[in-house]
Amino acid sequence: MSATTHTHLTAADEAAAVEQLHELGCTDGLPVIVPTPERVERMVLATGYDADLVLGAMGPNLGECSIDKVATAAVMAGCLPDHAPVVVAAVRAVLDERFDLTEMQATTHAIAPLVVVNGPARDWCGLHGGFGALGPGFRANATIGRALRLTMINIGGGRAGTSDMALLGHPGKFTMCLAEDEANSPFDALHTECGFDPDQSAVTVLGVDSPQSVMINIDADDPDCADRMMRSFAAAFSNVAANNAALRGGQAALALNPDHASFLASNGWTKAQVRDQIVAEAVVSADRLAESASYLGRKPQPDWSLPCFERPEDLLVFVAGGGGLYSAAFPSWCAGPHRNQAVTVEIEVGQSCEIPGFA
Amino acid sequence: MALVTTEFWAQGDFIARSVGIPDIPRVELPHPVAGSGVENMALVAGQTVPAIVAALRGSS
Numbered sequence: 001m002s003a004t005t006h007t008h009l010t011a012a013d014e015a016a017a018v019e020q021l022h023e024l025g026c027t028d029g030l031p032v033i034v035p036t037p038e039r040v041e042r043m044v045l046a047t048g049y050d051a052d053l054v055l056g057a058m059g060p061n062l063g064e065c066s067i068d069k070v071a072t073a074a075v076m077a078g079c080l081p082d083h084a085p086v087v088v089a090a091v092r093a094v095l096d097e098r099f100d101l102t103e104m105q106a107t108t109h110a111i112a113p114l115v116v117v118n119g120p121a122r123d124w125c126g127l128h129g130g131f132g133a134l135g136p137g138f139r140a141n142a143t144i145g146r147a148l149r150l151t152m153i154n155i156g157g158g159r160a161g162t163s164d165m166a167l168l169g170h171p172g173k174f175t176m177c178l179a180e181d182e183a184n185s186p187f188d189a190l191h192t193e194c195g196f197d198p199d200q201s202a203v204t205v206l207g208v209d210s211p212q213s214v215m216i217n218i219d220a221d222d223p224d225c226a227d228r229m230m231r232s233f234a235a236a237f238s239n240v241a242a243n244n245a246a247l248r249g250g251q252a253a254l255a256l257n258p259d260h261a262s263f264l265a266s267n268g269w270t271k272a273q274v275r276d277q278i279v280a281e282a283v284v285s286a287d288r289l290a291e292s293a294s295y296l297g298r299k300p301q302p303d304w305s306l307p308c309f310e311r312p313e314d315l316l317v318f319v320a321g322g323g324g325l326y327s328a329a330f331p332s333w334c335a336g337p338h339r340n341q342a343v344t345v346e347i348e349v350g351q352s353c354e355i356p357g358f359a
Numbered sequence: 360m361a362l363v364t365t366e367f368w369a370q371g372d373f374i375a376r377s378v379g380i381p382d383i384p385r386v387e388l389p390h391p392v393a394g395s396g397v398e399n400m401a402l403v404a405g406q407t408v409p410a411i412v413a414a415l416r417g418s419s
Binding site for chain 2: 059060062157162165
């Protein structure tokens with residue numbers, strides 16, 4: 001496939017161009033870098049692909065998602081050329097039919113793509129996985145996630161109130177990208193669970209709610225501490241107000257902070273055991289659900305068993321954040337034809353060449 | 360033929376255009392209908408039937 005449609009805009013200067021992009025609804029509300037033809041061309045070079053290569057149709061607009069349009073979004077977001085392969089991989093992930101992007105953009109639920117990067121790309125992009133990794137201050141994290149969002153706006157056509165129907169949304173809809181802190185993780189990296197080698201780079205993208213802090217007070221003198229941790233994590237997903245409890249069956253994510261991961265590993269827990277135990281504990285009480293206003297369809301009966309997850313592998317576990325009291329649960333939507341699945345895509349490196357004007 | 364509430368009318372237009380059926384017949388309902396009670400739903404249904412019939416006959 002090749003791209004066929006382009007619109008070239010003109011403006012008196014950079015400031016006027018930014019204002020024009022705002023007026024056209026092409027931004028996320030924040031100022032953007034003006035995607036001049038020269039800047040876009042350099043970003044295209046950094047992807048390593050031809051400008052007119054089409055990655056797919058992005059919903060709900062079913063816009064033709066070509067490399068030059070993705071590069072345009074990356075420029076607007078403030079990406080460096082080094083970030084381009086990661087942006088392309090993230091776009092490929094959300095274009096995968098299992099991701100249900102069209103439905104995700106259109107839902108009234110507050111859901112946004114969480115991008116987790118593994119492998120060497122974390123280093124050559126400068127992606128951060130430690131303290132405040134989902135907060136401000138880290139250019140690669142901020143701009144790669146933002147570039148993905150700008151493709152969803154300008155190619156996918158997701159605009160609030162007409163095609164992106166999230167009733168309130170959450171700040172992660174601006175950007176939500178981080179690296180797994182592999183250096184401080186005692187567990188296998190997330191992408192290796194999908195068959196990638198540790199020295200390969202990959203993005204894993206999952207539609208999620210905003211992160212929910214899970215407070216864990218580690219007590220090394222308590223022989224039951226690890227089991228208590230599992231119950232706390234499970235509670236974050238089995239809260240009857242969360243879709244994971246009310247609808248059930250989707251995938252969700254848990255970012256273990258390095259202290260929590262280290263404590264579990266030093267007590268003999270593998271990541272698979274952590275995941276299995278949390279999934280086993282994440283069962284919503286039918287009584288509590290029935291007493292709430294959160295169930296859809298038939299009222300839950302007391303004898304119903306309502307596990308939040310269908311399979312242990314539906315809970316993605318990775319290590320990120322600073323060490324301390326809090327890990328983070330990412331509840332999810334649990335809807336759409338594929339029930340809110342994660343998609344992992346390799347970051348293809350070695351495709352690009354040296355970019356003129358960029359050291 | 361689609362039933363669309365006022366809050367989602369613009370989205371209906373958008374999706375209809377994006378999937379290439381901009382003229383798909385639609386009937387507008389007040390918002391919200393879901394959860395508004397059987398009595399109100401019956402009232403809405405009664406008020407909407409003529410528009411539904413017209414849309415199905417292609418005369419809307």
